[in-house]
Amino acid sequence: MSTDLASSAAAPYRRVLRRSQHRSRSTAVVIALVALIVVLAWVGTESVLAVFGLAPLLVAPAALLHFIDNPDSIGTAAASALALLGVVLVAVALSPGRRARHALPDDRMAVVIDDGVLAGAMVRAAVRESRLPASRVTAVVSRRQGTVTVVPTSGSLVNAAAITRAVETAVAALDPQPQIRATVNVSERGVVGS
Amino acid sequence: MTNSNRALNRLIIALIALALIVIAAWMLNRVTGLVAIDALGEPDKTALWIAAGASLALVVASISWIATRGRGHTRTLLAANDDEGTGTIEARVAADLISDDLSRVPDIVDVSAHAFLVRGQATLELTVTTRRAADVRLVVDSVGRAVAALDRTLDSRIPVLLHVASGVRANLAREQRVR
Numbered sequence: 342m343s344t345d346l347a348s349s350a351a352a353p354y355r356r357v358l359r360r361s362q363h364r365s366r367s368t369a370v371v372i373a374l375v376a377l378i379v380v381l382a383w384v385g386t387e388s389v390l391a392v393f394g395l396a397p398l399l400v401a402p403a404a405l406l407h408f409i410d411n412p413d414s415i416g417t418a419a420a421s422a423l424a425l426l427g428v429v430l431v432a433v434a435l436s437p438g439r440r441a442r443h444a445l446p447d448d449r450m451a452v453v454i455d456d457g458v459l460a461g462a463m464v465r466a467a468v469r470e471s472r473l474p475a476s477r478v479t480a481v482v483s484r485r486q487g488t489v490t491v492v493p494t495s496g497s498l499v500n501a502a503a504i505t506r507a508v509e510t511a512v513a514a515l516d517p518q519p520q521i522r523a524t525v526n527v528s529e530r531g532v533v534g535s
Numbered sequence: 536m537t538n539s540n541r542a543l544n545r546l547i548i549a550l551i552a553l554a555l556i557v558i559a560a561w562m563l564n565r566v567t568g569l570v571a572i573d574a575l576g577e578p579d580k581t582a583l584w585i586a587a588g589a590s591l592a593l594v595v596a597s598i599s600w601i602a603t604r605g606r607g608h609t610r611t612l613l614a615a616n617d618d619e620g621t622g623t624i625e626a627r628v629a630a631d632l633i634s635d636d637l638s639r640v641p642d643i644v645d646v647s648a649h650a651f652l653v654r655g656q657a658t659l660e661l662t663v664t665t666r667r668a669a670d671v672r673l674v675v676d677s678v679g680r681a682v683a684a685l686d687r688t689l690d691s692r693i694p695v696l697l698h699v700a701s702g703v704r705a706n707l708a709r710e711q712r713v714r
Contacts, residue, residue: 354694354696356653356654357653357658357694357696358696360541361696361698363541365537365539365541365544366541366544366545366548367537367539367544367604367605369544369548370544370547370548370600370601370604371601371604373547373548373551374547374551374597374600374601375597375601377551377593377597378594378597378598381590381591381593381594381597382590382594384586384587384590385586385587385590385591385594388578388583388584388586388587388590389583389587391578391583392580392583392584392587402578402583402586403577403578406575406576406577406578409558409561409562409565409575410565410574410575410576411565411574412562412563412565412566416562416566417562417563417566419562420558420559420562420563420566421559421563423555423556423558423559423562424555424556424559424560424563426552426555427552427553427554427555427556427559428552428556429552430548430549430551430552430555431549431552431556433548433552434545434546434548434549434552435545435549442698445671445675447675447679447697449679449682449683449692449695450678450679450682450695450696450697451694451695451696451697452675452696452697452699453696453697453698453699454671454698454699454700455698455699455700455701457701458665458669458671458699458700458701459671461665461666461667461668461669461671461701462668462669462670462671462672464667464668465668465669465670468668475667475668514672515671515672
């Protein structure tokens with residue numbers, strides 16, 4: 342992460358900011374390990390039962406190995422499912438695991454805000470400039486992009502340039518990291534009444 | 536925020552993925568016969584004991600890994616020693632002081648706080664839930680003033696992480712009319 346926080350006071354916060362902007366994957370690990378525990382407990386139990394020549398709980402190890410060695414159509418389907426699950430887990434392990442949050446530079450604190458809050462700030466700026474009811478203005482914020490959509494009142498003009506300026510000023514005042522580019526879309530079709 | 540080792544979390548998921556892919560590849564290879572490998576055949580007693588032992592070891596390791604997640608929280612924010620003993624300030628005190636200061640900021644719905652250890656240093660995490668379309672600058676500056684007041688009260692600068700959140704409560708809360 343190369344969020345260039347201007348203030349030197351923020352430097353010790355780098356670890357805190359990085360950790361709060363990324364998922365820990367602990368939930369994924371716990372789910373995967375619980376599944377692993379169930380499977381391994383079963384495999385271990387079956388192995389011990391087989392050593393002493395006792396009846397298997399579900400499938401004896403020899404039969405299980407035979408199934409793995411000579412998969413029928415069910416076995417092929419199961420193998421495909423396992424491969425798919427493996428690929429999904431590889432994606433979970435390798436993806437950056439970013440949370441939808443931005444950092445704000447601050448002298449005293451490490452500050453992160455949810456992208457929804459950032460979108461709200463953009464809506465606020467657009468509403469103040471356009472004097473439209475807040476329900477007509479929506480915003481979506483992704484990592485590097487913030488898009489405001491304005492639905493004007495039918496028959497009245499909306500000054501898109503002024504709204505864009507107001508939104509850009511509001512974003513610049515917050516200076517979210519990573520930086521976002523603000524765009525304003527004015528809907529083609531207006532709405533009657535307020 | 537906890538002190539979970541995130542690189543190890545990734546590694547564990549990757550290893551489980553690898554095991555699944557190896558089993559799947561083995562079975563699919565047996566079906567298609569792309570690579571000639573001998574079948575696993577019948578397990579003998581040694582193999583069964585090894586399987587049982589390895590399973591037990593992995594189960595124990597997995598349970599201990601799961602049980603040690605979520606560590607790193609602390610109740611004590613600050614401890615001061617002198618000749619007569621140790622004085623500690625709990626995170627709840629700081630949370631109450633901050634919440635009090637912020638109760639009059641209109642855009643803030645809720646303030647919660649807890650402390651956790653980052654590299655041995657107690658850090659205060661403040662989660663501030665705001666109304667929809669809140670004035671974020673005002674919220675952050677208000678919290679900044681409350682933290683400055685806390686600094687003066689405690690006479691020390693505790694690291695603070697401020698998380699401005701848009702929770703479910705924020706979406707349900709009535710939006711403030713803009714004058």
